[in-house]
Amino acid sequence: MKPKVFVILSIICRFAAAGPGVYLLVDPVDHSECPTWDWRNNLLYFVNIHAGEIYRYHYDTEEAEVIKLNGEVAPVIPSKSDPNLLIAGLNRSVVAVEWNQTSSSDTRILTTLSSQFPTSRVNDGKADKQGRLWIGTMGHEDSSGLTPNQGVLYQVTCPTLNSPLVEIAPVNISNGMAWNKANDKLYYIDTPTRQVVEYAYDDKSGTISNKRVAFDMRNYSDRLAGNPDGMTIDEDDNLWMALYGGGAVIKVNPTTGQLLQIVAIPAEDVTSVMWGGPNLDVLFVTTSRYSLSEEDRKKQPAAGAVFGVVGLYTRGMRMNAVDLLESIDDQSCGSTRS
Numbered sequence: 001m002k003p004k005v006f007v008i009l010s011i012i013c014r015f016a017a018a019g020p021g022v023y024l025l026v027d028p029v030d031h032s033e034c035p036t037w038d039w040r041n042n043l044l045y046f047v048n049i050h051a052g053e054i055y056r057y058h059y060d061t062e063e064a065e066v067i068k069l070n071g072e073v074a075p076v077i078p079s080k081s082d083p084n085l086l087i088a089g090l091n092r093s094v095v096a097v098e099w100n101q102t103s104s105s106d107t108r109i110l111t112t113l114s115s116q117f118p119t120s121r122v123n124d125g126k127a128d129k130q131g132r133l134w135i136g137t138m139g140h141e142d143s144s145g146l147t148p149n150q151g152v153l154y155q156v157t158c159p160t161l162n163s164p165l166v167e168i169a170p171v172n173i174s175n176g177m178a179w180n181k182a183n184d185k186l187y188y189i190d191t192p193t194r195q196v197v198e199y200a201y202d203d204k205s206g207t208i209s210n211k212r213v214a215f216d217m218r219n220y221s222d223r224l225a226g227n228p229d230g231m232t233i234d235e236d237d238n239l240w241m242a243l244y245g246g247g248a249v250i251k252v253n254p255t256t257g258q259l260l261q262i263v264a265i266p267a268e269d270v271t272s273v274m275w276g277g278p279n280l281d282v283l284f285v286t287t288s289r290y291s292l293s294e295e296d297r298k299k300q301p302a303a304g305a306v307f308g309v310v311g312l313y314t315r316g317m318r319m320n321a322v323d324l325l326e327s328i329d330d331q332s333c334g335s336t337r338s
């Protein structure tokens with residue numbers, strides 16, 4: 001009897017081990033977004049947008065710290081020169097925030113975007129391999145809907161600090177971005193389109209060209225709900241994206257446009273994804289409870305939490321840091337330089 005039980009158990013265990021495991025990493029906040037993995041210090045950064053909070057989670061000690069800025073905050077990306085010097089979006093501005101060991105913080109506005117759309121705000125952004133900041137905006141959104149066509153994707157560098165380059169416009173909700181392993185393609189999401197578009201990317205000049213639709217959620221309406229939000233890529237060049245309103249993270253092949261995997265997340269509004277952990281094989285997933293009714297909040301008690309997903313049989317690549325300032329007082333960027 002005993003060996004048989006063991007065989008059955010080991011089969012069950014193997015099945016259990018074959019699927020991904022989703023675990024709760026950080027307790028719910030209102031709207032967690034824009035996870036960033038600082039591989040230099042084993043830290044996970046993310047924001048709680050409407051509360052103006054930046055969190056940092058120490059992977060090794062499982063402790064979270066938080067600082068609060070005055071406004072809506074997204075994204076947050078550490079600097080190349082100093083991992084404690086963060087570049088963030090605050091309302092319509094790009095700001096530098098210094099996060100010292102003491103958790104005291106200091107904020108400096110570097111540039112303000114989209115003056116033609118005063119009620120728009122920064123939504124998501126990433127650094128490319130050269131440290132240039134790609135940062136997008138969206139129109140004002142409330143219960144009556146989204147102010148359309150007020151989003152822009154900008155590129156912010158030192159020489160263009162005072163007049164950031166417009167890369168893609170107009171868009172509705174500038175969102176997920178990812179560069180492939182060869183660094184010659186940029187993938188981009190304007191959320192309401194329900195598509196991922198691909199551009200040829202020239203790393204030397206930082207220019208994009210030749211737009212093409214790489215993935216279209218509408219081709220999978222029988223299996224997928226919601227809209228694509230934050231996105232990352234793995235070392236096999238497959239994309240991973242959060243489905244806001246879809247309760248899942250999906251893996252897609254951007255070359256074939258195929259849906260490869262659906263990972264259910266215990267929250268309907270999944271906002272973003274980022275690889276991290278010492279081996280870059282844990283997928284961090286942020287979620288929101290912001291738009292949920294009282295009833296749905298009771299049904300989804302973990303909404304707003306940050307989750308870790310393991311057992312995905314792939315891993316990510318190191319995130320790029322922003323190369324704008326040497327220190328918070330560095331005045332060499334902007335008009336004084338150009």
Ligand SMILES: *[C@@H]1O[C@H](CO)[C@@H](O)[C@H](O)[C@H]1NC(C)=O
Pocket residue numbers: 070071072090091
């Ligand atoms: C951000 O916007 C909010 C709401 O309009 C405002 O109260 C706050 O002062 C703004 N923050 C900054 C840094 O301008």
Ligand SMILES: *[C@@H]1O[C@H](CO)[C@@H](O)[C@H](O)[C@H]1NC(C)=O
Pocket residue numbers: 084098100102104105106
């Ligand atoms: C934070 O650290 C930097 C050096 O990394 C130092 O110059 C600065 O004075 C510190 N700020 C605070 C508020 O402790």
Ligand SMILES: *[C@@H]1O[C@H](CO)[C@@H](O)[C@H](O)[C@H]1NC(C)=O
Pocket residue numbers: 148149170171172192193
């Ligand atoms: C933005 O949304 C509006 C309203 O749905 C739509 O008419 C418009 O085409 C969208 N803009 C873009 C750039 O997709």
Ligand SMILES: *[C@@H]1O[C@H](CO)[C@@H](O)[C@H](O)[C@H]1NC(C)=O
Pocket residue numbers: 213214215216219256257258
């Ligand atoms: C979506 O489906 C249509 C019809 O089958 C197909 O022509 C198109 O290439 C698909 N789009 C993508 C991005 O895979």
